[in-house]
Amino acid sequence: MVRWRILWGTAMAVLTAAALGASASPAAAAPGGSGDGVVPSTNVVGGTRAAQGEFPFMVRLSMGCGGALYSSTIVLTAAHCVGRTGTNTSITATLGVVDLNSSSRITRKSNYVYRAPGYNGAGKDWALIRLASPVTGLATLPIATSTAYDSGTFTIAGWGAAREGGSQQRYLLKAQVPFVSDATCNSAAMYNGEVIATDEICAGYAAGGVDTCQGDSGGPMFRTDSAGAWVQVGIVSWGDGCARRNRPGVYTQVSYFSSAIRSAAASLGG
Known part of the structure; x- marks a missing residue:
């Protein structure tokens, strides 16, 4: 069975919100999470721990997804992680740390979501989340253009x-x-x-x-x-x-x- 790489319950909440024409809300924080709305779900299989600062562009999103810092105010993520295009102040982005519990973590709220036009669950799986204020001091991740x-x-x-x-x-x-x-x-x-x-x-x-x-x-x-x-x-x-x-x-x-x-x-x- 094909599975999105988001916690199933969270995926259903996103899809329901989209069907209702509303932006998806983040799931509630759970024990062992970072306390900022990150839900327990599933990580890189067969991986090793990254060093602090090794991938400064990595972003954790409160609905249980990942992302990459595209610019100081934009996070690139998957379309199936978000609801429709429009105002959305419900997402929290955590940045700047390897340890989600670190007191050094940077957090930013979203203020807008842009989901790929025509996304219907098959292909076109990309979206942008605009942050309410810029993130400084972290490297961004350029995208491949060819x-x-x-x-x-x-x-x-x-x-x-x-x-x-x-x-x-x-x-x-x-x-x-x-x-x-x-x-x-x-x-x-x-x-x-x-x-x-x-x-x-x-x-x-x-x-x-x-x-x-x-x-x-x-x-x-x-x-x-x-x-x-x-x-x-x-x-x-x-x-x-x-x-x-x-x-x-x-x-x-x-x-x-x-x-x-x-x-x-x-x-x-x-």
Whole structure:
């Protein structure tokens, strides 16, 4: 069964809010969370703990998703993590720390959500969240604007579960996964044609064992560019379970949507 990489109960709340024409509200904080509305869900499977400051652009969102700091006021995440486009002051973004419980964490409230036009649950899985005030002192994550970096080895990171059906992690985990071609990912042995080749990119091991998981939705998949700097090539979208054999992670292909993302961000002042 295909699953979004967001806690199922949270996903239902988002979809219900969208159906009612309202922006999604964050789930209530739970024991072991950061106390800012982050819900327990599931983290990078097969990962190791990231060092403080290693990925300064990583964002944790209070509805149980991840994101990347696109600009000082804009977070890039997945469309299935949010409700409709419009004013939304209910989301809290946590930034600047590996440990969600750290007293050094930076938090910002949202004031607007932009969801990809035409999003209906199949492809186009990207969205922007505008923050109520700028974040300073943290590096942003540039997006890929061509397919030049849409292969090779990618880095994934998140606070989702470390095993399928597990709970949110307190500390940011990271891992590396290899590119899987569209033809291979859509083969009968894997997703049998379910992947939208133009919109999505696959990454993972045929043997399984390393993957993003529920709770990592909206977080970035990234790699180094020709200058050795990080560039975002994917957005955590969906997969069949977590780290299963012949079931790589499926990510929004950022390069395909780069023009639309940049235009939308500019319209939001970012």
